Structures are given as structure tokens and as C-alpha cells.
Amino acid sequence: MTTLQDCRARDAADPLRALRDLFTIPPGVIYLDGNSLGVMPAAAPARIAAAVTEEWGTQLIRAWNASGWFDLPQRLGDRLARLVGAQPGELVCTDSTSVNLFKVLSAALKIAGEDAPQRRLVVSERSNFPTDLYIAEGLCRERGYTLQLVDEPGQIAAVLPDTAVLMLTHVNYRTGAMHDMAAVSAAAHAAGALAVWDLAHSAGAVPVDLNGGGADFAVGCGYKYLNGGPGAPAFVWVHPRHAQRFWQPLSGWWGHAAPFAFTPDYQPAPGIARYLCGTQPILSLTGLECGLDTVLAAEPLGGMAALRSKSLALTDQFIALVEERCAGHGLELVTPRDHAARGSQVCLSRTEGAYAIVQALIARGVIGDYRAGDSQAAPGRPQAAGLPSGDGPGLPGPGGAGLPDILRFGFTPLYLGFEDVWNSVEHLRDVLVTEEWRRPEFNARHAVT
Numbered sequence: 001m002t003t004l005q006d007c008r009a010r011d012a013a014d015p016l017r018a019l020r021d022l023f024t025i026p027p028g029v030i031y032l033d034g035n036s037l038g039v040m041p042a043a044a045p046a047r048i049a050a051a052v053t054e055e056w057g058t059q060l061i062r063a064w065n066a067s068g069w070f071d072l073p074q075r076l077g078d079r080l081a082r083l084v085g086a087q088p089g090e091l092v093c094t095d096s097t098s099v100n101l102f103k104v105l106s107a108a109l110k111i112a113g114e115d116a117p118q119r120r121l122v123v124s125e126r127s128n129f130p131t132d133l134y135i136a137e138g139l140c141r142e143r144g145y146t147l148q149l150v151d152e153p154g155q156i157a158a159v160l161p162d163t164a165v166l167m168l169t170h171v172n173y174r175t176g177a178m179h180d181m182a183a184v185s186a187a188a189h190a191a192g193a194l195a196v197w198d199l200a201h202s203a204g205a206v207p208v209d210l211n212g213g214g215a216d217f218a219v220g221c222g223y224k225y226l227n228g229g230p231g232a233p234a235f236v237w238v239h240p241r242h243a244q245r246f247w248q249p250l251s252g253w254w255g256h257a258a259p260f261a262f263t264p265d266y267q268p269a270p271g272i273a274r275y276l277c278g279t280q281p282i283l284s285l286t287g288l289e290c291g292l293d294t295v296l297a298a299e300p301l302g303g304m305a306a307l308r309s310k311s312l313a314l315t316d317q318f319i320a321l322v323e324e325r326c327a328g329h330g331l332e333l334v335t336p337r338d339h340a341a342r343g344s345q346v347c348l349s350r351t352e353g354a355y356a357i358v359q360a361l362i363a364r365g366v367i368g369d370y371r372a373g374d375s376q377a378a379p380g381r382p383q384a385a386g387l388p389s390g391d392g393p394g395l396p397g398p399g400g401a402g403l404p405d406i407l408r409f410g411f412t413p414l415y416l417g418f419e420d421v422w423n424s425v426e427h428l429r430d431v432l433v434t435e436e437w438r439r440p441e442f443n444a445r446h447a448v449t
């Protein structure tokens with residue numbers, strides 16, 4: 001049996017413990033939602049204020065040169081590249097994940113259209129984050145491709161021979177399950193398909209090796225484990241073998257080879273810079289820079305490998321404590337136990353009260369979140385082509401995979417400790433034992449869950 005004292009001892013022995021001081025964590029809060037919006041870096045208010053008052057306020061337009069605004073997307077990209085197995089010059093921080101996905105999926109379809117025009121499928125998982133599926137659906141409609149959604153990763157192999165682009169999210173946003181990027185990319189390539197990866201729940205959370213893992217294109221999010229602030233710019237990476245090959249479709253002036261030549265024709269910049277579109281959001285990029293600083297501060301302490309081993313220790317501890325202390329309360333573990341198949345979050349399902357339990361926890365300062373299963377899904381959701389599921393004939397119905405309501409807990413090893421894990425499980429236990437979650441105020445729905 002684990003005790004509170006054990007957890008405190010693990011915190012005392014944790015070489016990453018001091019990194020917590022890089023953040024402003026509100027008193028009384030245990031923050032288990034860094035997979036949705038990371039905690040504010042303590043340096044962010046002063047740094048962003050300086051960008052406003054000194055750079056914007058006094059340098060004005062001169063700041064594009066004097067304060068390095070102009071190449072900020074590239075400079076941040078070079079720093080972020082180290083966290084995802086990319087080389088400097090291969091990655092830029094810009095736009096949103098959704099917009100970047102549109103760019104890379106367009107480019108991938110263009111390459112596939114030239115190299116393998118008979119392939120007409122874009123393949124993804126039904127459980128992928130909706131914006132990824134919506135972007136793919138829109139592009140497929142425009143380009144005459146079919147979006148094929150699988151319910152299980154095991155169904156991918158069967159469709160690869162007709163697949164132009166395999167578009168997956170590395171760590172699933174609902175379940176925390178992680179793909180083996182190298183193995184899946186290799187299978188895609190062996191079958192003649194391109195591999196596009198979304199690293200929204202991976203960058204800053206788990207070690208990623210884009211070059212070593214054989215990815216073709218990748219995008220990722222700045223405001224989750226990278227702590228870049230609400231709506232922080234995302235990132236986009238293209239393998240050097242593709243970077244020069246096609247224009248991405250949003251051929252704006254910031255992706256031009258010489259934007260200040262003001263020529264009437266478009267000439268793409270060499271390499272990844274062509275994936276920029278318009279004038280960049282400097283204040284938001286400044287927030288992202290503060291967030292990147294927090295993750296890169298782990299480098300002298302072992303970097304992503306050290307963050308990963310702490311993250312696994314935290315999620316293992318959470319799973320063990322939930323099973324010890326909340327047994328008999330109807331919680332089911334959704335996240336894989338296998339380390340190689342787990343990201344940095346733990347999801348639990350419960351047939352009743354998942355939303356209200358999360359609300360009761362939030363009222364106690366334990367901030368996780370809730371993701372609705374099929375029973376709560378909005379009607380009229382667009383249906384892409386489905387595959388027969390393994391356990392029955394015909395196509396899956398709306399929602400398809402029988403997804404349960406989920407309580408979702410993200411573990412950012414930069415600012416969470418083992419005592420936080422202990423305390424969050426004690427609150428969860430209290431909420432269940434006392435049935436506090438049945439109170440009406442915890443059952444009223446908010447717009448953002």
C-alpha cells in the first residue's frame with residue numbers, strides 16, 4: 001500500500017522538483033489539465049509586458065528587426081525541434097494546429113496525387129480529435145478523396161494499399177493511448193502511403209523522433225504540454241525530402257522567398273519557411289517562447305527522457321492509487337497500462353456521473369476534464385465512411401466505437417508531484433464515497449467542458 005509519506009519521499013528525491021518554481025500555480029489547485037491548457041510560466045507576464053511596452057510601445061515597427069520579431073517563428077521552431085527529433089530549419093511555430101494540418105495534408109495529397117494517383121483514401125481513426133477529422137473531411141471533399149475512419153488501429157493495415165495519406169494523432173486525446181510512430185510510419189511507407197502525425201498530446205510530453213520515426217509531415221499544439229498560453233501558435237514540420245517539393249496552399253507573403261521585394265508573383269521560400277502564411281502574432285509567440293523555456297529548462301536535468309520517466313511514474317502512481325483507494329466505485333481504466341502505449345494522461349470511464357464527478361473535483365481545486373462518449377454526442381455529426389468493426393457485421397452506427405464518458409487527467413511532470421497525485425486521488429475518493437457528485441450544481445452543463 002502506498003502512503004502519503006511515500007509520495008512525499010518520492011517528491012523529495014525527484015531531480016525535476018525545482019522546475020515547479022518556473023510556474024505560477026494558483027494556491028489550492030492541483031492542475032491535471034496541462035494536456036488541454038498548460039499552466040502559466042511565471043516569467044510570462046513580465047516577458048509579454050516587455051514585448052508590449054518596450055518592443056511595441058517604444059520600438060514600434062523597428063522591433064521587427066531590432067527585437068527579432070521577423071524570424072521568431074523560425075527561432076522558436078529551431079528550439080522546439082530538439083524536443084521532437086527534428087533538425088534546426090525543419091520546423092516553424094505558426095498558426096493553429098487545425099490550419100497547419102490543412103497545409104500539410106494538402107501538400108501530402110498533392111505528393112500522393114503525383115506519385116500514386118490511383119490511391120483515393122485518407123485514413124484516420126474515428127477517435128481522433130474532431131478538428132483533425134473535420135479538416136480532412138473538407139479537404140477530401142474538395143480533392144475527390146474519401147476519408148476512411150477505422151475504429152481500431154488493427155484495421156489500418158487492411159486499407160493501406162488504397163491509402164494516399166495515413167493521418168494519425170500520436171497520443172489519443174481521449175484515451176491517452178500512444179501509437180508506435182516508427183512502426184506505423186514504416187508500415188505506411190511499405191504500403192506506399194504517406195504518414196502525417198499530429199503531436200498535440202506528444203510535444204513536451206513524450207519523447208518524439210520525427211526523423212528517426214520516418215514521419216513525412218507533423219503538426220502540434222503550443223498551448224498544451226508546451227505551456228504557451230491560450231491559443232498559442234502551433235507548429236508544423238515537414239521532412240526535408242518533401243519540404244522543397246510543393247507549395248502549401250496558403251501561399252501568403254510570409255512564406256515568400258523575399259517578402260519585402262513585394263513582387264506580384266509568388267516564389268516560395270526555401271524549406272519550412274514557406275509554411276508561414278501572413279504576419280505573425282508576436283505577442284502570442286512571445287508567450288510560447290516562455291512556455292518553451294520551461295520545457296527546455298529540463299535539458300540539463302535529463303531532458304525529455306527524464307520528463308518521460310517522471311510522467312510514467314506519476315501516471316503509474318495515479319492508476320495504482322485509484323485502484324487501491326477508489327475500488328468498488330465503478331471506475332474503469334481506459335488508458336493502456338503498457339508504458340510503450342501510454343502518453344502522459346490517465347483516463348477513467350464510469351457509466352454514470354462522469355461529468356458531475358469532474359465538476360465536483362474542480363470545485364475542490366482538482367482540475368481535470370470530462371470528454372463525452374457516444375451517448376452524449378451531438379446528433380447530426382457528419383459520418384465518414386466506416387469499416388466493419390471486428391465484433392459484428394455491417395457499418396458501425398453513429399459514433400461507431402461505443403465510446404464511454406471519460407474523466408481525463410493530464411500529468412505534466414514539470415509542475416506535478418507525487419503528493420499532488422495522492423491528494424487528487426483522495427479528493428476523487430471523497431467525491432465518490434460521499435456521493436457529492438450527485439449535487440445539482442455539479443450536474444449543470446457548461447459550454448466548455
Ligand SMILES: *Cc1c(COP(=O)(O)O)cnc(C)c1O
Pocket residue numbers: 096097098099128129131132169173198200201221234
Ligand atoms: C488540441 C488538439 C488540436 C487543437 O487544434 P486547434 O487548431 O488548436 O484548435 C488539434 N488536434 C488534436 C489532436 C488536438 O489534441
